[in-house]
Amino acid sequence: xxxPEQRLRRLRATPALRRLVREHRLEPAxxxxxxxxxxxxxxxxxVAAMPGVERRxxxxxxxxARRAYEAGVPAVILFGLxxxxxxxxxxxxxxxxxxxxxxxxxxxxxxxxxVMTDVCLCQYTDHGHCGVxxxxxxxxxxxxxxxxxxxxxHARAGADVVAPSDMMDGRVGALxxxxxxxxxxxxxxxSYAAKYASAFYGPFREAADSAxxxxxxxxxxxxxxxxxxxxxxxxxxxxxxxxxxxxxPALAYLDVIxxxxxxxxxxxxxxxxxxxxxxxxxxxxxxxxxxxxVVLEYLLAVKRAGARFILTYHALDAARWLxxxxx
Ligand code: PBG
Numbered sequence: 001x002x003x004p005e006q007r008l009r010r011l012r013a014t015p016a017l018r019r020l021v022r023e024h025r026l027e028p029a030x031x032x033x034x035x036x037x038x039x040x041x042x043x044x045x046x047v048a049a050m051p052g053v054e055r056r057x058x059x060x061x062x063x064x065a066r067r068a069y070e071a072g073v074p075a076v077i078l079f080g081l082x083x084x085x086x087x088x089x090x091x092x093x094x095x096x097x098x099x100x101x102x103x104x105x106x107x108x109x110x111x112x113x114x115v116m117t118d119v120c121l122c123q124y125t126d127h128g129h130c131g132v133x134x135x136x137x138x139x140x141x142x143x144x145x146x147x148x149x150x151x152x153x154h155a156r157a158g159a160d161v162v163a164p165s166d167m168m169d170g171r172v173g174a175l176x177x178x179x180x181x182x183x184x185x186x187x188x189x190x191s192y193a194a195k196y197a198s199a200f201y202g203p204f205r206e207a208a209d210s211a212x213x214x215x216x217x218x219x220x221x222x223x224x225x226x227x228x229x230x231x232x233x234x235x236x237x238x239x240x241x242x243x244x245x246x247x248x249p250a251l252a253y254l255d256v257i258x259x260x261x262x263x264x265x266x267x268x269x270x271x272x273x274x275x276x277x278x279x280x281x282x283x284x285x286x287x288x289x290x291x292x293x294v295v296l297e298y299l300l301a302v303k304r305a306g307a308r309f310i311l312t313y314h315a316l317d318a319a320r321w322l323x324x325x326x327x
Contacts, residue, residue, distance in 0.1 A: 001249050010021075012136040023304070024300060024303050024304045025300075026215040026296060026300045026303060026318070026322060027072070027322060028071060028072030028073050028074075028171035028315075028318075028319035028322055028323070029072060029073075030218075030299070030308075030309050030310055031073045031075075031309065031310055031311075031312055031315035031319060032073070032074075032076065032077050032114075032116065032269070032309055032310070032311040032312075033065075033068045033075070033077070033311075033312075033313075033315035034076070034077050034078075034079065034311055034312075034313060035056065035061055035076055035077070035079070035102075036053070036054075036055040036056070036079050036080075036081060036207050036208060036316075037055070037056060037057070037061050037078055037079065037080050037081065037098040037099050037101075037102045038055045038057055038081045038098055039057065039081070039083045039098045039276045040057040040084070040095075041057050042057060042060065043056070043057040044056050044060060045208040047203070047206060048206065049206045049207070049274070049278055050203045050204075050206075050207055050277055050281070050313065051276055051281045051285070052313070052317075053207060053277075055081060055191070055207065057098070058098055058101040058104075058105045058192050059100045060104060061078070061105070061106065062088055062102065062105040062106045062108070062110075063109070065106040065109065065113055065115075066109050066113075066266065067316065068315065068316055068319075069071055069110045069112065069113045069114070071192070071316055071319040071320060071323070072318050072319050073317075073322070074113070074114055074116060074163075074317050075115070075309075076106070076113060076114075076116065077117065077118055077163060077171075077311060078099050078102055078115070078116070078117045078118065079099075079118045079123065079208050080097055080098045080099035080102075080118075080122065080123060080124075081098065081208060081209055082090075082094070082097055082098065082099075082124050085123075085124055085125060085126040086124075086125070086126055087125060087126055087132065087133065088123070088132055089121035089124030089125040089128050089132070089146060089150075091124050091207075092121055092123075092137045092149075092150040092153075093146070093150045093152070093153040094153070095150040095153055095157070097153070099117055099154065100153055100154065100156075101157075103115055103158045103159050104157050104158055105193075107158040112172070114160050114161060115158065115159050115160050116159065116160065116162070117159045117161070117162055117163065118163055118165050119147055119150050119154065119162050119163060119164040119171075119175070120147075120164065120166040121143065121146060121147065121150070121166065122166075122208075122212070123208045123210045125207065126213070126307075127212065127213045128211050128212040128213045128272075129212055129217070130165070130166040130167065130168070130217065130220060131143030131146075131147075131168055131220070132146060132327050135324045137219070138219060138220060140168045140169055140170070141170075142283065143166065143170060144170060144171055144174040145174070147164060147166055147168065147171050147174065148171075148174045148177070149178070151164070151175045151178060151179065152182055155179055155182070155187045158185075160187065161187065161188045161189070161190050161243075161244075162175060162179070162187060162188075162189055163189070163190040163191070163192060164191060164192060165195060166220070167192070167195050167217075167220040167221050167222070168220060170235075170240070172189055172191050172237045172240035172241055172242050173241060174238075175189055176189060176240065176241035177242075184279060186252040186272060188244065189241060189243050189244075190242070190243065190244040190245070190269060191242035191244070191245050191246065192236040192246045192248055192271070193230070193233045193237040193242065193246060193247070193260075194222060194230035194234060194245070194246070194247045194248070194253075194256055194260065195221055195222060195246070195248045196217070196221055196222045196223070196224050196248065196249065196253065197216065197217050197218045197221035197224065198221075198224065198249050198252075198273070199275065200249045200251075200274070200275030200276065201219070201273055201275060202251075202275050202278075203274035203278045204273065206272065206273075220243055221304035225253075227255060227259060230247065230259070230260060231259060231260065231263055232313075234260050234263070235264075238264060238266055242266065243266065244266055244267040244268070244269060245264070245266055245268055245269070246268070246270065246271055246311070247260055247268065247269070247270050247271070247301050247307070248271035248273060248275065249271060249272070249275070249276060250273070250302045250307070251298065251301075251302070253270075254301065254302065255305075256304040257270050257302065257305040258305045258306045259266040260306070261306025261307065261308075262266065262306065267308040267309065267310060268306060268307055268308055268311050269307060269308065269310065270305070270307035270309075270311070271310075272298075272310055272311060272312040272314070277312070277313040280294055280295060280314075292317075292321050294324070295314045295317065296318060296321060297311060299314070299318060
């Protein structure tokens with residue numbers, strides 16, 4: 001039976017009917033809000049390539065985290081900008097570092113909020129790579145103990161979830177062993193399992209001051225041409241102990257999100273990255289697109305592809321917009 005008996009427009013006729021048959025819904029609980037933390041007190045700095053995003057000192061990060069929680073957003077993820085950089089990234093595990101301090105302040109201000117931390121050395125090394133350099137190359141195994149020390153310092157400060165984004169092989173296992181060895185069995189690991197070497201990270205590297213000083217990240221981040229390889233990355237990370245996995249970026253990798261979420265039963269996150277945010281902001285500022293409509297459509301599409309949650313710089317705005325729509 002086809003047309004004229006079949007008419008798909010019947011179920012699109014009214015807002016209530018559309019609401020009834022809607023397959024996916026976006027809600028504030030879908031979002032994780034990324035925040036950049038700088039040293040000091042009562043300090044904010046704008047990020048030119050990401051209008052609306054600010055770097056904040058730990059006290060102001062705690063205030064912003066409270067706003068996120070009050071808007072219905074269940075989690076934040078923290079990125080640190082250290083006071084100093086060196087070849088080994090030692091500030092990454094400084095117990096008095098900005099991220100460690102922000103974790104404690106946020107946990108104090110809003111204990112219910114899930115505090116996640118990005119675990120990666122690129123903001124902390126003077127060469128800007130995600131691991132340490134030996135003989136001119138990013139040394140996988142030498143990086144693991146440093147990443148583990150960093151994750152452990154976040155756990156000691158009170159982090160609920162650590163999220164390794166460095167793409168070294170074996171880092172999930174290294175983090176799990178370090179956490180368990182120090183009494184942090186309850187701290188979860190969200191692995192940036194399928195993280196691509198993407199040009200969409202450009203604005204983030206300004207925000208986090210983490211651009212590589214030589215070469216690029218293609219010897220550790222994934223080739224954008226590969227989707228099957230993402231399934232291997234995810235399988236290995238789950239085997240090593242990842243509680244949740246992530247695909248990054250989101251918009252250009254919806255096929256990867258779909259394949260990963262169909263294949264694996266762990267919660268799958270997607271990262272709507274800085275370049276995606278910047279494109280929308282720029283087009284909206286020029287009056288070429290409707291920011292609110294585009295953001296809600298695009299985040300819904302990421303969810304439809306299979307993401308259980310989305311890391312997005314639009315988290316607070318989107319939560320507010322959804323609230324206004326009575327979502
Ligand atoms: C750190 C890290 C990056 C992002 C998240 N964690 C940058 C990179 O790998 O170059 C990018 C996030 C974004 O673009 O919003 N390794």
